[in-house]
Amino acid sequence: MTNSRIAAVDVGNDAVKANFGKLESSLYIPNVIARDMEDRPVIGIEDLDEKDPLDNLHIRVHSPALRENNAIYRVGNLAAKATNSTELDPGSYKSEEDQTLVMLFASLALDAVSGKDAKSSKNNVVEANYTLGTGLPLREVKEGKDVGYRSQLLGSVHQVEFLVTPQYQGMKVNLKFDEVKVYPEGFAAYVNLVMDNDLNIINKELIDKQILIQDIGGLSTDIAVIRNRNVDDDKAQGFNLGVSESLEAIRDEILTKHGVELDSRRDVVDIITRKNDRHHIMVKGSRTNVHDITDRILLELAKKQYRYLRNVWQKNSQSEICYFVGGGSAVLKDYMKTLNNKLDGFNIEFFEDENESIWMMANAYYKLISDFVRKNSKEEVKDNKKQEQKSGSSK
Ligand SMILES: Nc1ncnc2c1ncn2[C@@H]1O[C@H](COP(=O)(O)OP(=O)(O)OP(=O)(O)O)[C@@H](O)[C@H]1O
Numbered sequence: 001m002t003n004s005r006i007a008a009v010d011v012g013n014d015a016v017k018a019n020f021g022k023l024e025s026s027l028y029i030p031n032v033i034a035r036d037m038e039d040r041p042v043i044g045i046e047d048l049d050e051k052d053p054l055d056n057l058h059i060r061v062h063s064p065a066l067r068e069n070n071a072i073y074r075v076g077n078l079a080a081k082a083t084n085s086t087e088l089d090p091g092s093y094k095s096e097e098d099q100t101l102v103m104l105f106a107s108l109a110l111d112a113v114s115g116k117d118a119k120s121s122k123n124n125v126v127e128a129n130y131t132l133g134t135g136l137p138l139r140e141v142k143e144g145k146d147v148g149y150r151s152q153l154l155g156s157v158h159q160v161e162f163l164v165t166p167q168y169q170g171m172k173v174n175l176k177f178d179e180v181k182v183y184p185e186g187f188a189a190y191v192n193l194v195m196d197n198d199l200n201i202i203n204k205e206l207i208d209k210q211i212l213i214q215d216i217g218g219l220s221t222d223i224a225v226i227r228n229r230n231v232d233d234d235k236a237q238g239f240n241l242g243v244s245e246s247l248e249a250i251r252d253e254i255l256t257k258h259g260v261e262l263d264s265r266r267d268v269v270d271i272i273t274r275k276n277d278r279h280h281i282m283v284k285g286s287r288t289n290v291h292d293i294t295d296r297i298l299l300e301l302a303k304k305q306y307r308y309l310r311n312v313w314q315k316n317s318q319s320e321i322c323y324f325v326g327g328g329s330a331v332l333k334d335y336m337k338t339l340n341n342k343l344d345g346f347n348i349e350f351f352e353d354e355n356e357s358i359w360m361m362a363n364a365y366y367k368l369i370s371d372f373v374r375k376n377s378k379e380e381v382k383d384n385k386k387q388e389q390k391s392g393s394s395k
């Protein structure tokens with residue numbers, strides 16, 4: 001497994017979060033793609049080299065794992081601007097969508113092409129080997145979808161060709177996987193809570209307790225039940241409701257009521273989570289309060305999320321604590337806490353730092369996959385020693 005680079009990738013419905021190598025680099029790419037019919041689209045290529053590649057991902061992907069092979073895509077921020085962009089549909093299977101693979105390959109290729117080995121590549125082709133840790137929703141792992149997902153990744157070479165992307169135009173990356181581990185999302189969150197980067201237990205209190213983990217994402221919410229240091233598959237629940245819809249609703253209403261068009265959901269997140277001047281926007285130069293709008297829409301969503309919690313807690317009455325993770329938890333934190341104080345008073349916990357919530361899965365996959373690599377290389381050393389001893393004694 002020499003020269004295999006570690007990649008831990010969380011292909012979230014809202015955004016891909018990825019950690020690489022010795023954690024010296026990471027990527028955050030909105031999960032949006034748009035099909036292009038031509039490899040020379042009418043996107044502004046003027047001053048291309050001054051632009052950020054991350055904002056101009058334009059690629060062709062060759063892979064037998066894809067339903068539509070050799071298709072051309074805009075990815076991430078560039079796709080968000082296109083009119084035909086697609087985001088994942090809440091009811092769909094992550095493991096069966098081309099979009100999941102396109103996002104995964106795009107993030108790996110971007111890592112490979114920006115690394116120092118890429119500069120010494122021949123004919124603009126970068127050979128990149130990865131040891132991948134990634135995940136799927138519990139629902140899909142339960143149905144065994146992880147097996148096929150893993151083997152199609154392992155089974156072939158996947159090529160990403162950069163088209164009209166600054167700095168990397170014309171480069172090709174051949175992606176090969178030396179090993180792929182697919183973890184169930186809820187379990188990964190648990191690992192991240194109780195273990196450090198060397199998988200030492202950092203939270204003795206927690207490790208043998210029955211706990212719940214409610215992951216509020218962009219398009220979905222998953223509640224995992226952890227018991228006996230494992231996810232209890234039968235108890236876990238997934239709901240097709242995340243925070244994106246509400247963020248979009250807030251954006252719409254701000255436009256209708258104040259005539260101000262915010263660029264993205266990210267702007268809405270900023271308005272409701274920032275430290276200073278929260279719930280305010282500028283309207284024609286005047287500072288304007290939008291608390292009525294944000295409060296009503298977020299409270300509505302928080303109530304639904306609280307109902308999910310109640311429902312799962314009722315069925316798992318011996319749970320000791322519920323941790324809230326995912327970007328949605330950062331957004332809903334105050335509302336959920338207020339509801340909980342008024343209502344059931346469950347033992348619930350949020351993360352102070354919203355980045356910790358958002359990067360939970362990617363960080364967990366990183367811990368798990370680097371531990372796997374460490375153990376594997378120890379095995380190799382052991383095997384080599386055995387071999388040496390054998391050949392030594394036969395002399
Ligand atoms: N600091 C932040 N930075 C980026 N997004 C944030 C932040 N805080 C909250 N959000 C919002 O949280 C939502 C969910 O983000 P998250 O990354 O957890 O979703 P996801 O994992 O991609 O989706 P899912 O879990 O449904 O697959 C997004 O709509 C995002 O706009």
Ligand SMILES: [Mg+2]
Pocket residue numbers: 012013215217218326361
């Ligand atoms: Mg998520």
